[in-house]
Amino acid sequence: xxxxxxxxxxxxxxxxxxxxxxxxxxxxxxxxxxxxxxxxxxxxxxxxxxxxxxxxxxxxxxxxxxxxxxxxxxxxxxxxxxxxxxxxxxxxxxxxxxxxxxxxxxxxxxxxxxxxxxxxxxxxxxxxxxxxxxxxxxxxxxxxxxxxxxxxxxxxxxxxxxxxxxxxxxxxxxxxxxxxxxxxxxxxxxxxxxxxxxxxxxxxx
Amino acid sequence: xxxxxxxxxxxxxxxxxxxxxxxxxxxxxxxxxxxxxxxxxxxxxxxxxxxxxxxxxxxxxxxxxxxxxxxxxxxxxxxxxxxxxxxxxxxxxxxxxxxxxxxxxxxxxxxxxxxxxxxxxxxxxxxxxxxxxxxxxxxxxxxxxxxxxxxxxxxxxxxxxxxxxxxxxxxxxxxxxxxxxxxxxxxxxxxxxxxxxxxxxxxxx
DNA sequence: CCGTCAATTGACAGATTGTCAAGTAATTTA
DNA sequence: TAAATTACTTGACAATCTGTCAATTGACGG
Numbered sequence: 159x160x161x162x163x164x165x166x167x168x169x170x171x172x173x174x175x176x177x178x179x180x181x182x183x184x185x186x187x188x189x190x191x192x193x194x195x196x197x198x199x200x201x202x203x204x205x206x207x208x209x210x211x212x213x214x215x216x217x218x219x220x221x222x223x224x225x226x227x228x229x230x231x232x233x234x235x236x237x238x239x240x241x242x243x244x245x246x247x248x249x250x251x252x253x254x255x256x257x258x259x260x261x262x263x264x265x266x267x268x269x270x271x272x273x274x275x276x277x278x279x280x281x282x283x284x285x286x287x288x289x290x291x292x293x294x295x296x297x298x299x300x301x302x303x304x305x306x307x308x309x310x311x312x313x314x315x316x317x318x319x320x321x322x323x324x325x326x327x328x329x330x331x332x333x334x335x336x337x338x339x340x341x342x343x344x345x346x347x348x349x350x351x352x353x354x355x356x357x358x359x360x361x362x363x
Numbered sequence: 364x365x366x367x368x369x370x371x372x373x374x375x376x377x378x379x380x381x382x383x384x385x386x387x388x389x390x391x392x393x394x395x396x397x398x399x400x401x402x403x404x405x406x407x408x409x410x411x412x413x414x415x416x417x418x419x420x421x422x423x424x425x426x427x428x429x430x431x432x433x434x435x436x437x438x439x440x441x442x443x444x445x446x447x448x449x450x451x452x453x454x455x456x457x458x459x460x461x462x463x464x465x466x467x468x469x470x471x472x473x474x475x476x477x478x479x480x481x482x483x484x485x486x487x488x489x490x491x492x493x494x495x496x497x498x499x500x501x502x503x504x505x506x507x508x509x510x511x512x513x514x515x516x517x518x519x520x521x522x523x524x525x526x527x528x529x530x531x532x533x534x535x536x537x538x539x540x541x542x543x544x545x546x547x548x549x550x551x552x553x554x555x556x557x558x559x560x561x562x563x564x565x566x567x568x
Numbered sequence: 569c570c571g572t573c574a575a576t577t578g579a580c581a582g583a584t585t586g587t588c589a590a591g592t593a594a595t596t597t598a
Numbered sequence: 599t600a601a602a603t604t605a606c607t608t609g610a611c612a613a614t615c616t617g618t619c620a621a622t623t624g625a626c627g628g
Binding site for chain 2 (some may be wrong): 583584585586587588
């Protein structure tokens with residue numbers, strides 16, 4: 159049908175544009191991507207970008223959501239919910255999220271820079287993603303609490319805040335890029351740290 | 364003498380401009396300070412800013428250094444070196460740096476945003492400040508090691524990296540602003556966390 | 569053959585940084 | 599007192615980037 163062709167074609171160029179953003183982000187350390195460069199890489203004119211995305215911010219947010227979808231973040235994070243014990247849940251959550259970060263880091267940097275330069279839409283998009291991530295932290299801490307294995311050093315809310323902070327993209331960036339840790343070392347050390355901070359020995363052990 | 368008057372007057376306007384930046388930063392959540400607004404607040408014309416600072420980046424870096432000097436960061440961090448035990452040193456360092464962060468947070472945000480938008484001079488200025496801060500982390504971890512109280516969970520370099528990351532401005536921002544922790548709670552919890560992560564019980568206790 | 573629609577092209581407004589040249593007002597120097 | 603110096607002002611302008619608009623092109627379906 160006609161409508162099908164239209165929507166297919168439309169979404170085709172949209173995808174090419176988002177891929178262009180991702181390819182640019184992968185190629186350059188710049189976070190200040192210019193519309194003209196994105197257009198060039200997508201093989202269309204700069205003005206044509208505005209036929210698909212209202213603003214630069216819109217385009218960058220859409221690209222972020224696109225990556226989330228493509229990498230199926232929801233499913234990967236949800237998998238950690240199947241873990242039986244609180245400890246296992248903490249570990250699998252660190253695995254799931256910690257290994258997700260490098261996949262979104264490129265576009266996340268761009269979105270973060272946009273947020274930090276005062277863009278409210280970008281801030282809202284980023285904060286909503288981080289709120290979703292916090293859910294997993296809450297769940298992991300709650301599971302520990304249920305098992306009676308949550309350290310008494312912090313009330314539940316504080317423990318969640320701390321875990322949430324430890325798992326931030328900025329910390330991943332600092333440890334892997336600034337400190338040179340491998341991804342494997344990052345994951346391993348975060349698991350160790352989280353256990354030291356939040357998990358106490360099982361009762362009657 | 365003539366030269367004296369000149370340098371006094373010149374440095375007077377320079378100071379007014381830097382104060383204008385700080386006052387703007389305190390007033391607005393914006394990191395994208397415009398030259399015209401800075402000039403207005405300093406009571407001079409926009410173009411006159413360039414008589415004192417070569418570029419916007421230069422001005423913002425100079426303001427950061429000015430705050431460092433005014434708040435005497437060096438002296439405050441150096442004080443932690445007088446602590447006797449490694450444990451005390453860790454605590455006093457967290458106190459010194461952790462309580463310094465809120466004083467520089469405003470201008471630090473601006474410099475960080477500049478760095479993250481790809482400004483190399485801003486990045487160099489920021490990185491050099493953070494390298495200086497890392498020195499204190501290294502010293503604290505080394506002091507613990509000397510006392511035989513450093514946790515075997517991490518080699519010295521890893522422990523330093525972790526402490527350095529924990530004390531980052533981004534983490535302070537996340538915990539106090541995003542999570543709503545008071546400054547007092549921030550300091551107290553960071554001390555607890557650092558002990559849990561890095562300090563082991565004294566031998567023969 | 570005629571619409572429709574994505575995309576192109578050229579032009580332009582608006583914001584912002586940075587530069588330049590000419591002028592002004594106060595202070596210093598001779 | 600007259601000339602020179604200094605900090606600053608004002609107006610103009612280049613360059614860059616985002617976003618908008620109007621006119622046009624080219625393909626494709628019916």
